[in-house]
Amino acid sequence: MSHANAALTPRARLRLAKLIVEEHWSATVAAKMFMTSPPTARKWAARFRVEGAAGMLDRSSRPRSMPTKTPPELVKRIVKARWRRRLGPAQIAAELGLPTSTVHAVLVRARINRLSHIDRVTGEPIRRYEHPHPGSMIHVDVTKFGSIPDGGGWRFVGKQQGDKHKATTALRTGRTSKGHPNIGTAFVHTVIDDLSG
Known part of the structure; x- marks a missing residue:
């Protein structure tokens, strides 16, 4: 969804693209009319040619691939070191030869970044008492x-x-x-x- 101050909403993008594709305006003139750059106008026109009106909608900015993503085997080793020996991010990072920030990010994603949630002796999650009905405690x-x-x-x-x-x-x-x-x-x-x- 476009933000409130977006220069081109999906409807304006469609009008811009139609001017260039259907009415044969130059990208420079159409871009000037819609107060945007000629490369942006050409981008929307090209997308309109390929996808039609559906191509004018916003797309996710999420990358298609993440080549620097931590490999699953390494994630398993980090989590295993945390659960078995309850090491901190700096200790795990030194042991595995990784940046501390990478280890911390993996622990946060796995939701085991705080040792206070783990019993230091047994390694089990700490369970708080809860009573089932009002008045029981x-x-x-x-x-x-x-x-x-x-x-x-x-x-x-x-x-x-x-x-x-x-x-x-x-x-x-x-x-x-x-x-x-x-x-x-x-x-x-x-x-x-x-x-x-």
Whole structure:
């Protein structure tokens, strides 16, 4: 698919090619009209002659062949060294006489580029526990907080006013002991289910 700023969309390419092939315009004049180069205009005209309107569509830029692609036998040796001995890309590269970047690229394609996903002792993939249904395993965390008196504590309103608020709150809640106001603490309980967490 053409990008938004493409000079020639498939429809414009077809009009350009028809001008050159069917109406016998010169490639230079047609290219000037469509604000492109004469070699580009000749390319689209040649493609129109061979393939017709279907040749005006975008093609993949993927190469037909990759002569420098790592051979499959070498890929197997890299993967084998990684799984059997858990060597890093630099160690494998030195052993096989390859660039480190090539070994790393092969490991990324094979999705074994991180040793943290492999148990170092057994070489097996690390398996995380998962529980099959909600409530089969939960994590409970309890946090203790000091209660804040009604109207704000001493840090917010000052020492004198804070003490008054503390005494008033203690009287309201019934938490006075031997003349000292005690407003108590609060506990926040957090429960996380393993299945959803």
